[in-house]
Amino acid sequence: MxxxxxxxxxxxxxxxxxxxxxxxxxxxxxxxxxxxxxxxxxxxxxxxxxxxxxxxxxxxxxxxxxxxxxxxxxxxxxxxxxxxxxxxxxxxxxxxxxxxxxxxxxxxxxxxxxxxxxxxxxxxVVHSLRNISENIIQSSYGSARLRCQISNQTTRMPKPSQIYWTASDDSRVPETTSIAINEYDGDLIFIAGWQNNTGSYKCNVIFKLFDPTTGSSTKIKLTGAAQHVYFKIPTSATPSFAPKIEEGPTDIIAILGQVRVILECISTGYPIPTILWQKKLGPLPNNRYSIEKFGRHLVLKYIQEADAGEYQCIAFSGFKQVSASAKLRVAIDSRWKASITNTNQPIGSDFIWPCSVSGFDIKYKWYRNGQRISGSPQYNLHANGSLTIRHLSPSDAAVYSCQGYNNHSNIVSSGYLNVIVAAPTFIKSPYTQATFFRGQNATLRCTVTGGPRPTVEYTKNGRTIDRQLHNKYTAQLNGNLIIHHVQDSDAGVYKCIASNRYGTAEVSGSAVIKIATTFTKSLTKTFVRRPQGFILSCQIQKDPSLNVVFYWQKEGKNITTQKAVLNVHGLTTTLTYSSSSLGDSGRFSCFVATHVPFAGYETQSSSAMLTVHDIPDSPSDFRYNQVNASSAVLSWLPGNSNNSPLLRYGLTYRVNSNRLSNDPWRVAINDVPPWATFHRVNLSPYNYYHFKLIAINGVGSSKITPSLTFHTDVDIPYHSPGEFRASSGTADGAIIEIRYKPLSRDEMNGPHIYNLLEFKPQAISSSWSFINIGNNGSYRLTGVLENTVYKLRLRPFNDIGLGKEWTHTVTVKTGVAAPTLIPEHFQVYVIGNDSVKLVWSTDALGNSMGTKIIGYRICTFEIIEYVHITVLNSNSDELAIISYWTYDQSIAKTQTLGDVNVATMNHLKHNFSYHFRINAFNCGGDGLLSQTVSQYISRSVPEHHPVFTDSISNFTSSQMLSHQLILQWLAPAITNGIIQSYQINYKLIGNQSNSRKTIAKNTTGNETSAILNNMKLGIYQFTIAARNIHGYGVPVTIRHKVANILAPIRLAATAIERTFIHLSWTVGDIIGQEETQCLDDKF
CATH class of the missing domain: 2.60.40.10 (Immunoglobulins)
Structure with a gap:
């Protein structure tokens, strides 16, 4: 055995x-x-x-x-x-x-x-629904949630294919704006319940169960216990419930190409919330999404990698809003980048076996004959999927498997590792006559196999090649030799000799040098506006003895469209499209194939992206939501960006105009983010609004959407009348003249606008008196006490009620004349991102009509910049056209100052222009208003920061010679850019000549001194202002008397010694005084 x-x-x-x-x-x-x-x-x-x-x-x-x-x-x-x-x-x-x-x-x-x-x-495994009955009592217009009771079952419970609820009469409960069924748990949610929603309800769940034998599905229906809800009768007026996210979207991982992904957002509240969706920092996928279930579902279709990101739902109810977000990750099923196959490797070598899988969060496992391989001195497992087997031996011959996997998919490839023990054999030999190209790298083919791995020696024209010259030669493991930076001297006969302990083999071939085929004109990135045609061209140089063939591809495929015309003129090829569409965008490649003797065709290519773009499609489904007295939420669905990313949206509007009106469209906002699908606009009550929307990309602006028209509810006035002033009537000491800017139609906020004048004597402890003075801009208050100081203010009202604010309070002494002169030289300078400095002259006012000036009032009102949206385009002569319209001068704000001639205003708005007017006032009341001065407050962005300079300091003058004056100063501490020059204005004053001409002198650069010659005698007033690229800063003024410099007198020599003399004399200065000067000198 x-x-x-x-x-x-x-x-x-x-x-x-x-x-x-x-x-x-x-x-x-x-x-x-x-x-x-x-x-x-x-x-x-x-x-x-x-x-x-x-x-x-x-x-x-x-x-x-x-x-x-x-x-x-x-x-x-x-x-x-x-x-x-x-x-x-x-x-x-x-x-x-x-x-x-x-x-x-x-x-x-x-x-x-x-x-x-x-x-x-x-x-x-399908389990019955839990048989638990619940009873819920809620106020009318409140929310309630009935549980379907399937969410806590075992994980083996299949996902229901359908969930619906039935009422006590077995009729189905439809989903409406006020009733929702949760997509995943199946709960019945009353967003705002009414009395007629009171009743009993049952949850019904249908499962589709797959039968692998038939390939079809069977249905199983389960019905839960009855759930009861009771909505009480409201005890007062219709209540309001703040919006609340009852069921927000959850983070989800979708598979690339997945047909349908649902993000759900259910909000309760009353008024019933409007739910809108947007993708943060990116647009919703064009033509691949839908809004369903009354806004509660955002459905994304045919998922792409670009769909990954954070999605947000916003629920609006009245003036309040709540939001919830969820992140979508896109998982890519594992796909092969480099699978393993059968391979031959020499004994004794270290073998690195590549294995690479593309996808989402890919990991790797290796198997040998079905058994998992762990890391060891023999096996190295690399994070990129590769496996290294050290010092191959015959026992390593086996079938190996590489598995690439993530949480959603896995793929496996297998290959047999054959460990070779054999004499060298060349499987690829040098060409009989190889062609090397001058200036490029060339490969001498000497691909050899054998085990152990053969060593290879190389000769050229019989002489051994020194492989230590790494900058010239590189020997590869497979036996090929790389020759770097080919020169004419590299031509010759090459031989490769391979050997191991089992034998030796050699091969040889010759090489000639040719001019390389290279591109002298390559393709470059190109943009074309639809439907314009385009021409792409590339040009080469080549060896005269070699033939070439040109061809074109788009995205790796030969171009076959009939609208493409290919031409070759000598060494130049062109591709012409007579017209273009968005689908013509892509990576175009110009190929040139050079016919190389023995080797066949060698190909080079030049590639670049061509983008056919256009203005964006107009947004669709433009509508208004949650309109109240002072705001509305405007929403839309984005149109196709047409291969040019959206930059922003712009909203324009008219107020109280009919559709045929020629009134200009005002800009509500011109920088709505490109990913937004809604915007809340602040409005005024009691107005009809017309809104339009445009989308803007790098090409231009979309067509304007059709006008959206709605009206706001009525309310009390929000603002007080602007430019409220009062002054005493000097002819009759019992009269006070009232002047103001009536509130415009836009700011009435309700029918029949009036103004309530409130007044009372300042010294008497009494209540205010009231008079309805109408709304015509002026009123004469009679019957007041003579030589008495009165306090006065205005408050508007309409049919709804008294306004929210009064005007500023003014004081007037009857019988005293108000100022009759207007402050001169009123100027406004921008000195910061949100601030201005106002300067005026008080010289001409003095004591107006014998009564001292008490102070000044500055009226300020906003102007919004209106931009006609015309984008600069390199393919046209279009320019950006800017015009302005006044927002509403009837609600100007007034700032009261003391007896000063300079003021600073802060916290102004970017992108707004402002109008400023000033008047002086004394105890007799307000003088006349000045002319309007306008100034634009720019946006604070790095590349465009139009802020004027601060004031100059240490402005001094000195006179060294007759009729010559030296002016010196220090540059502003805050220049807000490079000082380009200074402007000096000066004039003679006094001498009973206020009409003398002002002379202007500019420095040539940013030097901080100036010399004035040929100055006439007299007293001068000098004003200097620094200028940067944005304009002139705040001026600084000084005075100087120019006079003759007298000749020295009483010259005398004293204390004369052999090498020393003391001189003294007397000189008269410019104002006639005498001063003694001394000088010691040696000789």
Whole structure:
């Protein structure tokens, strides 16, 4: 018995040696699984009835007799009458819950064992719904949730194919804006319940169970216990319930190409919430999504990698909103990048076996003859999937399997490792006459096999090549020799000599040098606007003795469309499209194939992306939601971006205009993010609004959507009238003149706008008096006390009620004249991202009409920039056209200042222009308003930061010579850009000549001094302002008297010594004083 076993072992060893010493000529036929097992899961899960049957396929080709085995959850399957292997396939009858799990097929022959992919057999068990009845009492308009009671069942419970609820009369409960059925748990949710929703309800669940025998499904229906809900009669006016996310979207992993993915968001509240969706930091997938179930479902279709990201649902109810987010990850099923196949490797070598799988979160396992390989000194498992086997020996000959897998799929490939023990054999020899191209790298073909791995020596023209010259030669493991940077001197006869301990072999061939075929004009990235045609061209240089062939491809396929015309002119080829469509976008490649003697055609290519783009399609489904007195939510669905990413959306509107009106469209907002699908706009009550929407990409603006029209509810006035002023009537000391800017139609907020004048004597402790003064902009208050100080203010009202705010309070003393002059030289300078400095002159005012000026009032009102959306386009002469419209001057804000001539305003808005006006006031009231000064507050972005400079400091003057003046100053501490120059304005003052001309002088650069010559005698006023690229900063003013410099007098010499003299004299300065100067000198 022992001798027989030893003979068997010898036969096996002999067979292993024969296999190990095989050469490449041996045809290897290890088991190859041609039909892989399949999964039975999800909708194809097997229903456990105790009588079902399933067959998991596994078919293989290979040499000799092939035997099969299967594993279940990693353990060998014990075959019996219920579980059988039939021609490799696994047959399982009378399925039970214990059959659930992972399965692998193993196929073996003389060469070894291959394994299959791992598959899942999911066995479903359907349990009855829990028979628990619930009773819920809720206020009307409140929310309620009835449980279907299937969510806590065992994990073997299959996913229902349908869930619906029935009322007590067995009628189905339809989903509406106020009633929802949760997609996953099946719960019935009353978003805002009414009395007629009171009643009993039952949950009905239908399961579709797959029958693998017939390939069809059967249905099972389960019905739960009755659930009761009672909505109480409201005891007061219609209540409101803040919106609440009852069921928010959950993070989900979708498979690339998955047909349908549902993100669910159910919000309760009253008024019934409007639910809108958006993808954060990206647009919703164009033409591959839908909004269903009254906005509660965002359905994504045919999932792509770009769909990964964070999705947000927002529920709006009245003035309130809530949101919830979920992340979608896209899993890519494992696919081969580099599978393993049969291979021959020399004995004694280290072999790296590549295995690479593309997909989502891929991991790897290796098997040898069906047994899992662990890392060891013999085997190195690499994170990239490769396996290194150290120092190959005959015992390493076997079938190896590489499995790439993630949580969703797995694939396996197998190959036989043949360990070679043989003399060298060249399987690829040098060409009889190889062609090397000048300046490029060339490969001398000397591909050799043998075991152990042969050593190869190379000669050229009979002389041994020094392989240590690494910058010139590189010998590869397979025997090929790389020659770097080919020169004419590399021509000649080459020989390769390969040897190991079993023998020697040699081959030879010659090489000639030619001019390389290269591109002198390559393809470049190109953009074309639909439907314009385009021409692509490339040009080459080549060796005159070689022939070339041109051809074109798009995305790796030859171009066959009839609208493409290919031409070749000498060494230039062109591809012409007479017109273009979005589908013509792609990577185009120009190929040139050079015919090389003996070697055939060698190909080079030049590739570049061509993008056909266009303005975006107009947004669709533009609608309004949740309109109230002061706001509305506008929503839309994005159109196709047409191969140019969206940059933003713009909303424009009109107020109280009919559709045929020529009133300009105002810009509500021009930078809505490109991923947004809604925007809440702040509005005024009691107005009819017309809104339009455009989408903007890098090409231009979409067509404008049709106008959306709606009106807002009424409310009390929100603002007080602008430019409220009051002054005493000097002709009659018992009169006060009232002036104001009436609220516009847009700001009335309700029918019949009026103003309530409130006034009272300042010194008397009494209540305010009230008069309705209408809304015409002026009013004369009579019957007041003479020589009395009054406090006055205005408050608007309409038919709804009194307004929210009063004007500022002004004081007026009757019988005293108000200022009659207007502040001069009123200027406004932008000094920061959100601030301005206002400067004016008080010289001309003095004591107006003999009454001292008390202070100044500055009226400010906003202007929104209106931009006609016209994008700069390199293919046209279009320019951006900018115009302005006034938002509403009737609600100007007033700031009251003391007796100053400078003021700073902060916290202004970006992208807004502002109008400013000023008036002086004294105890007699307000003087006249100045002309309007406008200034634009720009956006604070790095590449465009239009902020003016701060003030100059230490501005001084000095006179060294008659009629010459030196001005010096320090540059502003904050320049907000490079100072380009300074402007100096000066004029003679005094001499009873206020009309003397102002002279302007600019420095040539940013120097901080200036010399003025030929100055006439007199007192001058100098004003200086720094200028950067955005304009002039705040000016600084000084005065200086220019006078004659007198000649020195009383020159005398004192203390004369041999080498020293002391001189003294007297000089008169520019204001006539005398000063004694001394000088000591040596000689």
């Amino acid at each position: 022992r001798i027989r076993r030893e003979n068997q072992m010898m036969k096996r060893s002999l067979l292993a040696f024969v296999l190990a010493t095989s050469t490449l000529a041996l045809a290897l036929h290890s088991p190859t699984i041609t039909i892989q097992p399949i999964d039975f899961m999800n909708e194809h899960a097997i229903y456990s009835t105790g009588s079902g049957k399933v067959v998991i396929p596994c078919q293989t080709t290979g040499s000799g007799n092939i035997t099969y085995a299967w594993r279940h959850n990693g353990n060998p399957i014990q075959l019996d009458d219920r579980i059988k292997i039939l021609d490799g396939n696994l047959s399982v009858a009378n399925i039970t819950a214990s059959d659930d799990g992972k399965y692998i097929c193993l196929a073996s022959n003389l060469y070894g064992t291959s394994i299959s992919r791992e598959v899942t057999l999911q066995v479903s």
